[in-house]
Amino acid sequence: MFDWLIVGAGFAGSVLAERLARGSGKRVLLLDKRRHIGGTAYDHYDDEGLLVHKYGPHIFHTDSKEVFEYLSSFTAWRPYQHRVLASVDGQLVPIPINLDTINRLYNLRLTSFELEAFFAERAEKAPRVRTSEDVIVGKVGREVYEKFFRNYTRKQWGLDPSELDASVTAHIPVRTSRDDRYFTDTFQAMPLHGYTRMFERMLDHPNIKVMLGVDFREVKKSIPHEQVIYTGPIDAYFDDCYGKLPYRSLEFRFETKNTQVFQPAPVVNHPNEHPYTRVTEFKYLTGQEHPKTTLVYEYPRAEGDPYYPIPRPENAELYRKYEALAAATPGVHFIGRLATYRYSNMDQVVAQALGLYAKLTGLPHKRTPF
Template identity: 50%
Template sequence: MGKHNSYDFLIVGLGFAGIVMAEQLAKAGKKVLAIEARGHFGGNSHDRFDESGILIHQYGPHIFHTNSQRVWEYLSQFTDWLPYEHRVLAQVAGRQITLPVNLNTLYQLFPAAQAQAYERKLTETVGLARSISIIELRGNSDADLRKLADDLYEKIYLNYSYKQWGLPPAELDPQVVGRVPIRVDRDDRYFRDAFQGRPNLGYTKMFERMLAHQNIEVVLNQDYKAMLSRLAYKKLVFTGPIDEYFNYKYGRLPYRSLRFEFSPLDREWYQGSAVINYPGNELFTRITEFKHLTGQQNPRTTILHEYPTGYIHGQNSPCYPIPKKENSKLYLKYKNEADKLKDVIFIGRLAEYRYYNMDEVVERALQASAKLIR
């Protein structure tokens, strides 16, 4: 620290939001100091090799997909991509079914004649190649489709939502329960985006290249507040939790957290797919086997069980904002304060209290940095 006496920008947090901001501002000739509380950059998208030499995603599986050509081309300056299309299975009633539910799933769950009848009804009512949310399907005027929806809801959605959020679905924003649609087609890919892939050398290598600019100085293992009095800068880009910035003056924004349990195994493969969801009574929600995601060849493998838990400040990390009306209201109080600060830019999933996919954060940061450079 201290290569430059003063900086044009101080960036707090080096996840996707902070890294894209740093890269763009530095390229435009601005001097940037970036401070990250953790011992690594990349935020929740960080990956690393574990003790068995397996490339793991430290904060759960991160699959890159986007419909934005601009985002894809931007990141492609820093990485090549290997083709990857994500497929997810769920362990239900002793067998593995395709997720999100599509016409194939019906034949995995029901006897052929019943599946055929459901297929006909879905095709007639919803339309081939269309999709419908479980909430909408449960309210359908057709009694058979309502029965199908109730069955799927019980088997796939109910307990999973409860485990994931710690709340019965009725208490959640219906948008969340219905986020994963039912698709009237046979395309088993989890994402349909135009651009999908895995960074050929992993996310961390890509981030390294993005940060390798003479105008960027990085400090790790450092909470920004402890350094503020020693720094001179013109503007602050804050990607940490917005309630923390304002010293929690309106109270804490609630989050759901995850406990990650990694298991290195002395065998080549554990399961047939990158991610298998468990919507039953198990305490974990899903098991990931990283080699399926990364394409790595190795005689050993590493798997990850994810256990959703409550978020306790200082003990674990805030993972998902809890989508309830009262939480959005609390966030708006902070946003109102944030809007008054002309020299502080709040950006990213923690600063905007919003679940963003990686590509959405990149897009947001490209827009925000362009505005600052102008």
């Protein structure tokens, strides 16, 4: 008999398994239909011995000291500040758009002050910022928006930015400084030995049993348990009874090159050419020394594993119907990116999971020492 059956061994499920077992002495069964732990953040060594992220590049960044300290119980860190270049008009320029981006693209020598005026002249403010197009056109104007955002977004989402909620592009800043970091969070680092190793340490407890390659739907009736934490897609839990919630998927194509370094930045975005959106070279992220280097190319797909909930008003409405069903389902707690149909980063999911633990137990979620 388990106290808790937890579906999904990603951040949401693993943090709760760890807390309930180590923090509260509960007996936990953690299962995942994939054959590995770590969920979408899973990493592994490929055939050439290079550490890669199976489901695309995962860069850890957070402003939450609490989340960073919690995860630090299970991993040491490698300080890492992410940088991205975009291939636009035959040049590789920084994205987020900054002073160097505009000066290089237009062959100018603007100061930060002058760049503010440059943007102000071109920005078209919408009366109400509703869509992803409104966000960017309202900051930099239509021409720059079209070079960096329009085609990338159409490729990534199969929708025009004008058809997508503002939240998709709102977190990407536009800067008048030369700061070329992708993120500005207080804590930016990669788990020193990878995400999977961190998850292994998190789940290494006698009260946690992990079952992999098992679908919840096939075993839920046969495994005695008190309560459930469900981190898979919320529509699938209810057999898509109101219809499927739309998700965007990706296909990842990995390529190993017989050279130490292949591209001049960890990630190169390709908004306007190629069927893929971006190319990541993992060695920048992992710091691994190796004579070869592995890259991943991301090809957006309509079908496949559910990765990105698609934020549009009609989808939010459909989600609310499932959310109401979830609220009326006693003994089952829905949490994580897929179960809440929300575009959340890893740190937000960890914070959500720690919050749910506190709510379930009335205990603070501080880690009990090993």
